[in-house]
Amino acid sequence: MAEYAYALAYAGLGEAALSRIDRALLAEPLNSDVRFYLSEILNAFGLEDASSELGAPAPAWLKVPAKLPNLDIPAPPSEETAAVAAVDALMEQRRYAQSAVLLDRLCRQRPDNARYRIGYTMALDKLGAYRAAAAQARRNMELSLTPDRKAAAAAYAGVLEKRPSLKYHSTPVNTLKGRYLAYFGGSLNRADGRATYSVNSRLGRFLSERLDVSMNAGLNNINADDDYNGLTLGAAARYNTPLPFTPVNATLAAKAERIPAPDKNLTLLISPGLAYFIGEGSLDWYADIALSGTYSGSVTMSMGYTIYFGGGK
Secondary structure, rough: OHHHHHHHHOOHHHHHHHHHHHHHHHHHHHHHHHHHHHHHHHOOOOHHHHHHHHOOOOOOOOOOOOOOOOOOOOOOOOOHHHHHHHEEEEEEOOOHHHHHHHHHHHHHHHHOOOHHHHHHHHHHHHHHHHHHHHHHHHHHHHOOOHHHHHHHHHHHHHHHOOOOOOEEOOOOOOOOOEEEEEEEEEEEEEEEOEEEEEEEEEEEEOOOOOEEEEEEEEEEEEEOOOHOOOOEEEEEEEEEEEEOOOOOOEEEEEEEEEEOOOOOOEEEEEEEEEEEEOEEEEEEEEEEEOOOOOOOOOEEEEEEEEEEEEOOO
16 A cells, blocks of 8 residues: 555655555554655655654665655645644544645745644654654744743653654565475264265475475275275475455466275376465365376365465565
């Protein structure tokens, strides 16, 4: 979302960029990448002090930060009550970046207006630009007409100046390459006076972000004919690729397995499926289509959760 705000700013769409960066701040207010984009956008609007204070390192993928054009937003209402109401509505929605830019424009239009100045101070405070907010509070103190208001503004400035700078955290980088995967599952049923069971396991490793290889093992007792029950052993390679506009990956696996049967023990399978990566693993659905062997032409549907562990982070 913050990257989208940065792209909108680069395209000269200032109001849209502010709307998006405010949404990103609501989601992850102390994310280092979000703060970098916020700083760049505020600088493009001319809020240099706040931009400098809120700055963060550029994301690793962004080798050379873009030069954003000078940005502006539609002029705020000229009548004071309407202008304050517009800003209050934004502040209630926690749209502090847009509020700060709007109040900056109001303060430039009316540099002697203490009401605008205190609003600007509060918006910068909410963004975490404490030094820039303190400077506006000092300016508000100069504009205040009564001793009580001057004292309140001075006290607010003193509090802001003592606040420590915000500490940001980096966007976690999770990678599948080098990670291990494990799956264990099975079934137990009783029908026609006999118990049947199936146990399946998989252990493997990601060779790259998209490709993993694994060893598979299973134990079946689901057939009335014991010649078709016993140990299954095999190997598999699986490829995954993200589907556009969804959090789901399409997967395609190729498998070779030794299955219990009187003959044709070797079977080759192809397994298309879907994987939803969540937590420390993925929720997987796939179909095993037998291309050869005793069960050639059969299709088996499976669904389960695969755990990822070790390396790769």
